[in-house]
Amino acid sequence: MTTITRIAPDVGWLPVSFVNVYFLGRPGGTWLLVDAGLPGRARQIIEAAEARFGAGAPPEAIVLTHGHFDHAGSALPLAKYCDIPFYAHRLEMPYLTGKSGYPPPDPTIGGAMAFLSRFVPSGPRNFTGRIHELHPNEVPGAPGWEWLATPGHSPGQISLFRPSDRVLLAGDAFATMNMDSWSGLLTGRKTLARAGAPFNTDWEATRLSVKELAKLRPNVVGCGHGIPRCDADLPARLERFAEMFRAPRHGRYVRRPARTDELGIISLPPAPFDPVPFATAGALILAGIALGAGYLDEQRK
Numbered sequence: 001m002t003t004i005t006r007i008a009p010d011v012g013w014l015p016v017s018f019v020n021v022y023f024l025g026r027p028g029g030t031w032l033l034v035d036a037g038l039p040g041r042a043r044q045i046i047e048a049a050e051a052r053f054g055a056g057a058p059p060e061a062i063v064l065t066h067g068h069f070d071h072a073g074s075a076l077p078l079a080k081y082c083d084i085p086f087y088a089h090r091l092e093m094p095y096l097t098g099k100s101g102y103p104p105p106d107p108t109i110g111g112a113m114a115f116l117s118r119f120v121p122s123g124p125r126n127f128t129g130r131i132h133e134l135h136p137n138e139v140p141g142a143p144g145w146e147w148l149a150t151p152g153h154s155p156g157q158i159s160l161f162r163p164s165d166r167v168l169l170a171g172d173a174f175a176t177m178n179m180d181s182w183s184g185l186l187t188g189r190k191t192l193a194r195a196g197a198p199f200n201t202d203w204e205a206t207r208l209s210v211k212e213l214a215k216l217r218p219n220v221v222g223c224g225h226g227i228p229r230c231d232a233d234l235p236a237r238l239e240r241f242a243e244m245f246r247a248p249r250h251g252r253y254v255r256r257p258a259r260t261d262e263l264g265i266i267s268l269p270p271a272p273f274d275p276v277p278f279a280t281a282g283a284l285i286l287a288g289i290a291l292g293a294g295y296l297d298e299q300r301k
Contacts, residue, residue, distance in 0.1 A: 002044060004052050007228045008167045008220045014048050016041045018185075019070040020224055022169055024142045024160075025059075027052060032141040033059045034160060034169055035224065036086070039073035046081060060141025062086035063134070065171025066154040067096045068199065069121050071224060079130045087140060089149065089156030090133045090262060098126030100264020102154065105198040108272045109251035111180035117198035118276065124264075134158070150213060152206025153199060155260045159209075161216055168218035172196050173209045174241070176226030190227050192241040202257035203247035214242035 004012035004023055012023035016037035025031025031053055037045060049059070061084050064072050072088075079086050094100040101124045105117035139145040139160060150159045150173040160169040175195035178184030184191070200206045217235035222228035231237065247254050252269055259266040 002048055004048050007222055007230065008162075008165065011162075011167055011220070011222070012052060013222055013228050014045065016044060018225060020222065020226075020228075021045060022222055023049065023052065023059075024139075024145065025053075027054065027057070030060050030141050031057070032139065032145075033062045033078070035065055035071045035171070036062055036075035036078055037073055038070050042074040042077040042081065045074060045078060058082035058084060060084065063139060063142075063147070063160070064088040064092065064096075065159065065169070065224060066157040067092045067125070068102070068154060068172070068196075069125075071171070072096065072125070072127075076125075076127055076130060079127075085130060085132050085140075086127070087132050087134045089147075089158050091151070091156030091260070092154065093131070093133060093156070094260075094262065094264035095124055095154075096126075096131045097128045098124050100124055100260075102199075103201040103253075103258035103260065103265055103268055104271070106201075106252040106272075107198055107276065108274050109198055109248040109254075111197065112182040112185045113179040113196060114198040115276070117196075118274075148212070150209035152202045152204075152209050153196060154201070157209070159213060161218070165220075166216060166218045167220045168213060168216060168222070170213060170221060170223045172199075172224045173206070173213055175223045176221065176229050179225060188227060190229060192229075192237060193226075194245075195223060195225055197248065198251075201253045201260075203254055204257065207242075207245050207247070210245050211242045214238045 004014050007013045010026045014021050021037050022034040075086050095102050102122045104122050107114045107118045139147055145160055145162050147158045147160050150157050153172040159173055172195040175193050177188050178191050178193040220230045256269040258268050
């Protein structure tokens with residue numbers, strides 16, 4: 001069984017495949033689950049939570065940094081099992097109540113995650129009855145914490161911050177691993193990098209969000225992807241990363257963002273040509289022709 005790792009006082013970290021969930025609180029008191037991992041991972045999260053907090057100690061709630069499938073995938077079964085609500089920013093609501101799908105990812109920006117984004121679902125999910133809007137300046141079940149709107153990766157992406165010891169949970173505002181590199185994605189080597197770049201549908205908002213988080217000068221950073229960091233020079237590293245943050249050179253949302261509101265998508269920039277599906281289809285057709293020709297040759301013999 002995967003166990004929860006302490007990254008700060010009353011803050012636990014659990015990697016669930018390639019995405020992270022966090023636990024705020026201590027055994028014997030109220031606690032909060034931040035994000036809910038991939039679909040089908042509810043049992044793993046429950047077992048880890050029960051080992052830390054006890055079998056009869058469910059969280060007060062689940063708070064989603066945003067609603068992408070890898071962060072909200074097990075939210076509904078967890079909420080039903082624990083009989084608790086879960087919360088997200090109001091601008092995430094259309095994607096979590098069946099009203100709209102997310103703006104589609106952009107696989108043409110290049111890199112490992114961009115290639116994989118072709119196979120990632122972006123359609124709506126309907127959690128009506130369990131999902132609730134976050135109230136301003138309130139993190140349910142986590143006194144001493146505040147949430148900050150950090151849009152760009154998704155319209156209602158948020159980060160959580162505890163000012164008393166400057167612990168930051170940044171969601172997918174950025175990452176502590178290089179998801180654009182195949183080696184970075186496979187090894188998880190620690191670095192500050194863009195998070196899920198093909199899903200960033202407003203690059204200027206993403207840049208400004210990273211700059212605002214750098215101003216907090218966090219001592220500990222836990223992101224949605226990568227190993228949490230607590231380096232002595234972390235504030236300076238994050239400040240340099242924010243100053244150097246750039247959008248890709250090309251891509252669907254680089255010059256014009258997706259426009260969204262409380263109801264979902266308003267408008268999208270046109271999709272650029274993506275040669276990969278055509279190249280893949282062509283390769284499969286050629287392979288089929290070659291195999292078919294070989295079969296006919298065998299039959300003639």
